[in-house]
Amino acid sequence: MGVPESEIVTNPAKMEAQLASLYRRAAGVEGQEALIPVVTTKLLNLIIYASSENEAESASHDAGEIMGRHPSRTIIIDASQHAAGQTQAAISAVCGITERGERMLCGEIIELHTGGVEEDIVGWVMPLLVPDVPVCLWVIGEIPCGMREFEAAMEVSDCIIVDSRRFSDLHRGLELLIGVCTAGAPVRMVQDLSWSAIQPWRELTAQHFDPQAARGCLYNLINVNINYASGERENSPASAALLFASWLMNRLGIEPVAASFDGSSELFIDGKLGANVIRFTLSSENTGSTPGAIKSVVMQCDNDGGTASFVTRSESAGEVAVSEECRGMCYPPRVLEMPSQNEPTLVSRALEIGQRDEVHYESLGVALRILALLGD
Amino acid sequence: MSVDLSINPLRKGLIRERAAEPCIFVIFGGTGDLSRRKLLPALYHLHLSNLLPRGFAIVGYASSEMDDSGYREMAHQAISKSPTHVPTEGKTWDQFAESLYYVKRSEDTEHSLDGLKQRVNDLDAAIGTEGNCLFYLAIPPFRFAETAEGLGEVSLAGNNNTRGWRKLVVEKPLGEDLESAKALNRDMQRFFDEEQIYRIDHYLGKETVQNILVFRFANEFVEPLLNAEHVDNIQITVAETLGLEGRGGYYDSSGALRDIVQNHMLQMLSLICMNRPHSLDAGAVRDAKIELFRSIHPVEQSKVGDIALRGQYTSGSISGEDVPAYTQEKDVAPNSTTETFAVLKLFIDNPRWKGVPIYLRTGKRLAKRVTEIGITLKKPTEMFPRAGGSGQNVLALNIQPDEGISMRFDAKVPGLAYQVQPVRMDFKYGTAFATSVPEAYERLILDAILGDQSLFPRADATEATWAICDPILKAWLANQVPLYTYKPGSWGPREAMEFIERDGRRWRRL
Numbered sequence: 088m089g090v091p092e093s094e095i096v097t098n099p100a101k102m103e104a105q106l107a108s109l110y111r112r113a114a115g116v117e118g119q120e121a122l123i124p125v126v127t128t129k130l131l132n133l134i135i136y137a138s139s140e141n142e143a144e145s146a147s148h149d150a151g152e153i154m155g156r157h158p159s160r161t162i163i164i165d166a167s168q169h170a171a172g173q174t175q176a177a178i179s180a181v182c183g184i185t186e187r188g189e190r191m192l193c194g195e196i197i198e199l200h201t202g203g204v205e206e207d208i209v210g211w212v213m214p215l216l217v218p219d220v221p222v223c224l225w226v227i228g229e230i231p232c233g234m235r236e237f238e239a240a241m242e243v244s245d246c247i248i249v250d251s252r253r254f255s256d257l258h259r260g261l262e263l264l265i266g267v268c269t270a271g272a273p274v275r276m277v278q279d280l281s282w283s284a285i286q287p288w289r290e291l292t293a294q295h296f297d298p299q300a301a302r303g304c305l306y307n308l309i310n311v312n313i314n315y316a317s318g319e320r321e322n323s324p325a326s327a328a329l330l331f332a333s334w335l336m337n338r339l340g341i342e343p344v345a346a347s348f349d350g351s352s353e354l355f356i357d358g359k360l361g362a363n364v365i366r367f368t369l370s371s372e373n374t375g376s377t378p379g380a381i382k383s384v385v386m387q388c389d390n391d392g393g394t395a396s397f398v399t400r401s402e403s404a405g406e407v408a409v410s411e412e413c414r415g416m417c418y419p420p421r422v423l424e425m426p427s428q429n430e431p432t433l434v435s436r437a438l439e440i441g442q443r444d445e446v447h448y449e450s451l452g453v454a455l456r457i458l459a460l461l462g463d
Numbered sequence: 464m465s466v467d468l469s470i471n472p473l474r475k476g477l478i479r480e481r482a483a484e485p486c487i488f489v490i491f492g493g494t495g496d497l498s499r500r501k502l503l504p505a506l507y508h509l510h511l512s513n514l515l516p517r518g519f520a521i522v523g524y525a526s527s528e529m530d531d532s533g534y535r536e537m538a539h540q541a542i543s544k545s546p547t548h549v550p551t552e553g554k555t556w557d558q559f560a561e562s563l564y565y566v567k568r569s570e571d572t573e574h575s576l577d578g579l580k581q582r583v584n585d586l587d588a589a590i591g592t593e594g595n596c597l598f599y600l601a602i603p604p605f606r607f608a609e610t611a612e613g614l615g616e617v618s619l620a621g622n623n624n625t626r627g628w629r630k631l632v633v634e635k636p637l638g639e640d641l642e643s644a645k646a647l648n649r650d651m652q653r654f655f656d657e658e659q660i661y662r663i664d665h666y667l668g669k670e671t672v673q674n675i676l677v678f679r680f681a682n683e684f685v686e687p688l689l690n691a692e693h694v695d696n697i698q699i700t701v702a703e704t705l706g707l708e709g710r711g712g713y714y715d716s717s718g719a720l721r722d723i724v725q726n727h728m729l730q731m732l733s734l735i736c737m738n739r740p741h742s743l744d745a746g747a748v749r750d751a752k753i754e755l756f757r758s759i760h761p762v763e764q765s766k767v768g769d770i771a772l773r774g775q776y777t778s779g780s781i782s783g784e785d786v787p788a789y790t791q792e793k794d795v796a797p798n799s800t801t802e803t804f805a806v807l808k809l810f811i812d813n814p815r816w817k818g819v820p821i822y823l824r825t826g827k828r829l830a831k832r833v834t835e836i837g838i839t840l841k842k843p844t845e846m847f848p849r850a851g852g853s854g855q856n857v858l859a860l861n862i863q864p865d866e867g868i869s870m871r872f873d874a875k876v877p878g879l880a881y882q883v884q885p886v887r888m889d890f891k892y893g894t895a896f897a898t899s900v901p902e903a904y905e906r907l908i909l910d911a912i913l914g915d916q917s918l919f920p921r922a923d924a925t926e927a928t929w930a931i932c933d934p935i936l937k938a939w940l941a942n943q944v945p946l947y948t949y950k951p952g953s954w955g956p957r958e959a960m961e962f963i964e965r966d967g968r969r970w971r972r973l
Contacts (some may be wrong), residue, residue, distance in 0.1 A: 297474075298591065
């Protein structure tokens with residue numbers, strides 16, 4: 088999707104008229120010969136809340152890509168203090184040719200620069216929401232609880248997207264997140280991009296145990312090693328690795344009983360399943376990949392007196408290798424395409440989930456218990 | 464600690480809570496047109512989407528002289544040529560290619576399937592497919608029964624004496640009339656239980672056809688309108704601009720009624736008219752369909768002329784290109800009376816649809832390629848002067864090519880007077896959802912592997928639809944009614960217009 092036209096607007100009442108004018112220009116009907124029919128489709132309102140200039144800039148870039156999969160009206164709230172003076176908006180029509188090439192499909196991005204004037208935001212955003220389609224609020228950085236404009240935006244939202252990988256204090260951030268999850272309107276959904284990022288890892292891990300013959304191993308686990316790229320934050324494990332371990336514990340009924348963090352690269356968690364104690368090791372290494380990205384998961388279990396291993400390992404940015412070492416129930420190793428993990432893709436994936444993800448909520452609960460053990 | 468190993472606990476909350484089980488996918492006719500154009504590309508797409516099980520093998524079975532590597536090369540060429548343009552190089556392709564095997568059909572009719580059985584058993588042991596095997600019959604229908612029997616004889620059929628599951632997938636035409644359809648069902652059921660048989664109607668794999676149920680039952684404003692109180696008539700159209708495309712031999716022994724009406728059109732009719740199933744499970748949906756089919760007013764052979772009409776195209780031109788008459792097409796008998804155009808008027812004998820005519824219209828070499836279900840509502844009492852249109856609301860479900868739903872309703876013409884004019888409101892799949900629509904075969908193949916029969920017609924449904932068409936077929940075969948002609952690029956014979964105009968209605972202009 089490209090951004091053919093944009094305009095600055097200082098009066099919210101004129102916004103719709105100026106958007107209409109943009110579309111006419113995109114269609115080439117204002118003084119130009121007509122190109123192809125322009126269709127505006129808005130399946131949702133996406134509000135992006137950026138509290139810094141950098142976040143607002145990256146949001147603006149990502150919004151166009153997201154619109155390619157989710158035609159929407161996107162409103163970017165730049166709540167940073169950098170732009171002084173009155174609130175103003177930049178509007179853009181983002182258009183792309185449909186698959187068959189017979190229409191130009193357009194959505195729109197409205198960037199609101201508030202200059203820190205909080206009270207303006209509600210007055211701008213609410214009238215701009217397209218009626219009768221869902222409102223999703225994507226908070227790029229920390230959850231700005233207590234900020235009036237954020238809470239106003241949250242009030243009208245059906246779903247909230249956050250990214251726990253960006254939380255400076257993971258424990259505090261996840262606590263806030265579970266608060267957002269459980270408070271407010273019962274239909275509100277919360278999506279965490281970190282959780283979206285581990286979805287392919289969950290799927291591939293589950294695939295090891297699709298054959299019934301392999302399933303017994305899940306209940307005879309000895310240890311699980313999760314390796315991830317360093318650099319997400321210094322004083323606690325990466326969010327994705329922690330969520331993955333929490334998910335596995337939740338699905339298998341493993342109760343975390345002890346946890347220790349060496350302060351830099353390794354987190355050890357002991358979990359109990361019946362009489363068995365299973366050791367989870369979350370370790371980081373400097374790989375040059377996206378900070379916090381999972382690089383490998385190795386699960387070992389007792390297999391009729393021997394040890395079986397189930398390995399899922401990132402080979403490169405786009406490929407993941409799956410292999411097993413065991414007796415009598417293993418398939419040959421294979422390499423699979425790893426779905427893109429960039430932010431617009433993760434947001435798109437989160438937008439496709441239409442209901443509360445109970446497994447996510449339960450896993451969050453386990454993650455908080457692990458973090459609490461670390462604090463003890 | 465006791466644990467339930469029958470389910471994979473890690474699947475809860477994932478996009479697919481059920482995964483396909485390891486299996487061997489045997490394609491009879493593995494080198495044929497259907498395999499090359501549809502089945503192998505669909506299987507490769509499923510592989511790319513990581514939807515196939517880890518333990519998986521595809522065995523092509525055909526008469527061509529070829530080995531595994533030759534079959535892999537053939538598949539590579541076929542998939543490379545498919546219109547979806549997926550990459551067919553690199554590790555992902557190599558892994559898919561490694562799962563392809565080939566068995567040449569034996570000339571020894573006594574033991575023709577022994578080689579296949581041996582290969583299936585070897586692969587089962589080597590790959591760990593747990594005895595699961597699916598047989599896809601991409602072969603001429605007259606060989607379905609003997610193939611099912613052959614599989615039974617080498618113990619590759621029923622569930623009783625084997626490990627794992629066995630499934631049989633067949634595709635239309637499933638019989639050529641009621642009697643032969645019953646015989647085919649009987650023959651297949653001698654070796655496979657009904658739960659093991661998957662009858663493919665690829666229309667049911669289309670997103671837009673599946674959306675009929677969603678549109679009806681997920682939207683409160685739709686269902687209350689769909690009954691005799693509000694609906695004046697329903698028109699289902701399957702129009703093609705193409706001719707026979709090299710299928711003259713098949714088509715001349717089939718015709719529009721058998722090729723399109725008996726299966727695709729009646730299936731669409733059932734989806735739009737059936738009562739709400741109590742759930743979405745295969746049994747409930749199929750029960751609701753069969754109830755509908757059995758409610759369709761029976762046609763008497765002697766009165767076929769009142770409710771059906773047939774036509775055949777002459778020579779002419781479409782889009783400036785000269786096209787031959789049907790009887791001049793390759794592999795068509797010069798004196799053939801096979802219909803290339805058919806219209807039917809059906810009624811449903813239940814209180815919900817009492818008196819509402821359902822018109823079916825299909826043909827080749829028509830003006831436009833379009834598949835549509837048009838529901839015309841009754842005319843309200845006129846209150847306002849009309850600037851145009853009939854004053855009847857129309858709800859149109861566009862199945863292909865412009866997939867979507869449109870609604871025609873009246874609006875006030877801007878001005879000082881109350882004058883109304885029809886306007887149209889459109890929903891288009893292509894512009895509302897930016898994601899691409901999966902191919903029908905991908906969905907149907909995956910469902911068959913998963914064991915979900917919702918989208919596959921049951922034996923009683925195929926027999927019920929043949930029972931609806933049988934009297935018409937007999938009357939047409941006996942030439943009891945005229946065969947009208949029409950020019951390519953038209954909407955069929957002039958008599959087809961008169962057919963509906965006698966009821967005070969018109970065909971929808973598509």
